[in-house]
Amino acid sequence: MSPKELTKIDITNEVFKEPIEVIKQLSSYLEDLKYTKVIQTFVMEDRRLNLSLENQGNSYFKGKIVWIGNKKDDSEGTIFCVDTRTELKQINPTAENTENIILDVKRETIRVSTASKTKCAVCGKNIEIFDEVAGCPLCEAKAHKDHFIDWVRMKHACPVCKKSLNVSSSGVVFID
Ligand SMILES: [Zn+2]
Numbered sequence: 001m002s003p004k005e006l007t008k009i010d011i012t013n014e015v016f017k018e019p020i021e022v023i024k025q026l027s028s029y030l031e032d033l034k035y036t037k038v039i040q041t042f043v044m045e046d047r048r049l050n051l052s053l054e055n056q057g058n059s060y061f062k063g064k065i066v067w068i069g070n071k072k073d074d075s076e077g078t079i080f081c082v083d084t085r086t087e088l089k090q091i092n093p094t095a096e097n098t099e100n101i102i103l104d105v106k107r108e109t110i111r112v113s114t115a116s117k118t119k120c121a122v123c124g125k126n127i128e129i130f131d132e133v134a135g136c137p138l139c140e141a142k143a144h145k146d147h148f149i150d151w152v153r154m155k156h157a158c159p160v161c162k163k164s165l166n167v168s169s170s171g172v173v174f175i176d
Protein backbone atom coordinates (compact mmCIF):
# COMPACT_ATOMS: atom_id res chain seq x y z
CA MET A 1 0.00 0.00 0.00
CA SER A 2 1.36 3.41 -0.90
CA PRO A 3 1.14 6.08 1.81
CA LYS A 4 -1.69 7.85 -0.01
CA GLU A 5 -3.95 4.82 0.28
CA LEU A 6 -3.75 4.98 4.04
CA THR A 7 -6.46 7.26 5.32
CA LYS A 8 -6.12 6.98 9.09
CA ILE A 9 -2.68 7.46 10.54
CA ASP A 10 -1.88 7.10 14.22
CA ILE A 11 0.26 10.12 15.16
CA THR A 12 0.02 9.74 18.95
CA ASN A 13 3.74 9.10 19.44
CA GLU A 14 4.71 12.06 17.26
CA VAL A 15 2.38 14.42 19.15
CA PHE A 16 3.76 13.27 22.51
CA LYS A 17 7.28 13.85 21.16
CA GLU A 18 7.55 17.23 19.44
CA PRO A 19 5.95 19.49 16.81
CA ILE A 20 8.52 18.82 14.07
CA GLU A 21 7.65 15.10 14.17
CA VAL A 22 3.96 15.97 13.77
CA ILE A 23 4.72 18.30 10.84
CA LYS A 24 6.74 15.54 9.13
CA GLN A 25 3.76 13.20 9.31
CA LEU A 26 1.28 15.85 8.18
CA SER A 27 3.48 16.85 5.25
CA SER A 28 3.90 13.28 4.07
CA TYR A 29 0.15 12.56 3.99
CA LEU A 30 -1.40 15.93 3.10
CA GLU A 31 -0.43 17.48 -0.21
CA ASP A 32 0.87 21.04 -0.24
CA LEU A 33 0.45 21.67 3.45
CA LYS A 34 1.55 25.28 3.87
CA TYR A 35 3.12 26.44 7.08
CA THR A 36 5.69 28.95 8.29
CA LYS A 37 8.14 28.18 11.06
CA VAL A 38 8.30 31.02 13.57
CA ILE A 39 10.94 30.16 16.16
CA GLN A 40 9.60 26.86 17.62
CA THR A 41 6.09 27.23 16.25
CA PHE A 42 4.63 26.07 12.95
CA VAL A 43 1.96 28.51 11.79
CA MET A 44 -0.58 26.99 9.39
CA GLU A 45 -0.90 29.34 6.43
CA ASP A 46 -4.14 28.13 4.91
CA ARG A 47 -5.79 26.87 8.10
CA ARG A 48 -7.33 23.94 6.26
CA LEU A 49 -6.47 21.37 8.89
CA ASN A 50 -9.17 20.60 11.45
CA LEU A 51 -8.85 19.35 15.00
CA SER A 52 -11.61 17.43 16.69
CA LEU A 53 -11.74 16.34 20.32
CA GLU A 54 -13.66 13.13 20.73
CA ASN A 55 -14.88 11.04 23.59
CA GLN A 56 -16.04 7.50 22.86
CA GLY A 57 -16.36 8.42 19.18
CA ASN A 58 -18.41 11.59 19.69
CA SER A 59 -16.93 14.96 18.80
CA TYR A 60 -17.41 17.63 21.47
CA PHE A 61 -14.99 20.30 20.26
CA LYS A 62 -13.95 21.32 16.76
CA GLY A 63 -11.88 24.00 15.11
CA LYS A 64 -9.21 24.94 12.60
CA ILE A 65 -5.58 24.52 13.61
CA VAL A 66 -3.85 27.90 13.75
CA TRP A 67 -0.44 26.77 14.94
CA ILE A 68 1.40 23.73 16.25
CA GLY A 69 4.04 24.43 18.86
CA ASN A 70 6.23 23.33 21.73
CA LYS A 71 5.25 23.31 25.34
CA LYS A 72 6.32 26.57 26.92
CA ASP A 73 8.67 24.93 29.41
CA ASP A 74 10.39 22.94 26.61
CA SER A 75 9.23 19.61 28.02
CA GLU A 76 8.35 16.93 25.46
CA GLY A 77 5.09 17.19 23.58
CA THR A 78 3.03 19.32 21.26
CA ILE A 79 0.44 22.05 21.75
CA PHE A 80 -2.22 22.79 19.15
CA CYS A 81 -3.80 26.23 18.97
CA VAL A 82 -7.30 25.88 17.56
CA ASP A 83 -9.68 28.54 16.26
CA THR A 84 -13.31 27.65 17.05
CA ARG A 85 -14.54 30.88 15.42
CA THR A 86 -15.51 32.23 18.83
CA GLU A 87 -12.18 31.76 20.57
CA LEU A 88 -8.63 30.49 20.33
CA LYS A 89 -8.05 27.43 22.52
CA GLN A 90 -4.83 25.62 23.29
CA ILE A 91 -4.98 21.82 23.39
CA ASN A 92 -2.34 19.97 25.43
CA PRO A 93 -2.52 16.27 24.61
CA THR A 94 -0.49 14.14 27.02
CA ALA A 95 -0.55 10.51 28.15
CA GLU A 96 -2.65 11.68 31.13
CA ASN A 97 -5.57 13.02 29.08
CA THR A 98 -5.34 11.32 25.67
CA GLU A 99 -6.18 7.82 24.43
CA ASN A 100 -4.84 8.27 20.90
CA ILE A 101 -4.46 10.80 18.09
CA ILE A 102 -5.43 9.89 14.54
CA LEU A 103 -4.82 11.87 11.36
CA ASP A 104 -7.87 11.40 9.14
CA VAL A 105 -6.26 12.13 5.77
CA LYS A 106 -9.48 12.28 3.72
CA ARG A 107 -11.16 14.78 6.01
CA GLU A 108 -7.94 16.62 6.82
CA THR A 109 -8.74 16.27 10.50
CA ILE A 110 -6.67 15.41 13.55
CA ARG A 111 -8.92 13.38 15.86
CA VAL A 112 -7.87 13.42 19.48
CA SER A 113 -9.58 10.74 21.58
CA THR A 114 -9.57 12.21 25.04
CA ALA A 115 -9.77 10.42 28.37
CA SER A 116 -9.11 11.66 31.86
CA LYS A 117 -6.84 8.95 33.12
CA THR A 118 -5.01 10.81 35.83
CA LYS A 119 -6.01 12.97 38.75
CA CYS A 120 -4.03 16.01 39.78
CA ALA A 121 -1.72 15.15 42.70
CA VAL A 122 -2.50 18.54 44.26
CA CYS A 123 -6.23 19.25 43.82
CA GLY A 124 -7.47 15.72 43.07
CA LYS A 125 -9.48 16.75 40.01
CA ASN A 126 -9.03 15.07 36.61
CA ILE A 127 -6.35 16.32 34.25
CA GLU A 128 -8.21 17.34 31.09
CA ILE A 129 -7.11 18.09 27.55
CA PHE A 130 -7.11 21.88 27.99
CA ASP A 131 -4.90 21.64 31.09
CA GLU A 132 -1.16 22.06 31.06
CA VAL A 133 0.50 19.23 32.96
CA ALA A 134 3.59 19.14 35.15
CA GLY A 135 5.14 16.18 36.87
CA CYS A 136 7.64 15.20 39.49
CA PRO A 137 11.04 14.30 38.00
CA LEU A 138 11.49 11.61 40.67
CA CYS A 139 8.16 9.79 40.83
CA GLU A 140 5.06 9.31 38.68
CA ALA A 141 3.16 12.24 40.22
CA LYS A 142 1.31 14.43 37.69
CA ALA A 143 -0.65 17.58 38.35
CA HIS A 144 -2.12 20.68 36.77
CA LYS A 145 0.93 22.73 35.94
CA ASP A 146 -0.10 25.79 37.97
CA HIS A 147 -1.01 23.64 40.95
CA PHE A 148 2.25 21.71 40.88
CA ILE A 149 4.41 24.81 40.54
CA ASP A 150 2.55 26.62 43.34
CA TRP A 151 2.90 23.57 45.58
CA VAL A 152 6.65 23.22 44.93
CA ARG A 153 7.18 26.97 45.46
CA MET A 154 5.49 26.74 48.85
CA LYS A 155 6.67 23.36 50.12
CA HIS A 156 9.88 22.77 48.15
CA ALA A 157 8.87 19.12 47.83
CA CYS A 158 6.79 16.76 45.68
CA PRO A 159 3.21 16.34 47.00
CA VAL A 160 3.50 12.55 46.52
CA CYS A 161 7.04 11.29 47.12
CA LYS A 162 7.94 14.28 49.38
CA LYS A 163 11.43 14.51 47.92
CA SER A 164 13.08 17.92 47.67
CA LEU A 165 12.15 19.90 44.55
CA ASN A 166 12.47 23.48 43.40
CA VAL A 167 11.15 25.54 40.51
CA SER A 168 13.04 27.90 38.21
CA SER A 169 11.84 31.39 37.29
CA SER A 170 10.69 30.00 33.92
CA GLY A 171 8.51 27.41 35.64
CA VAL A 172 10.67 24.30 35.27
CA VAL A 173 10.55 21.92 38.23
CA PHE A 174 13.90 20.44 39.15
CA ILE A 175 15.47 18.23 41.83
CA ASP A 176 16.74 20.40 44.65
ZN1 LIG B 1 -4.99 20.47 40.16
Ligand SMILES: [Zn+2]
Pocket residue numbers: 136137138139140141158159160161162163
Ligand atom coordinates in the same frame (compact mmCIF):
# COMPACT_ATOMS: atom_id res chain seq x y z
ZN1 LIG C 1 7.53 12.91 43.45
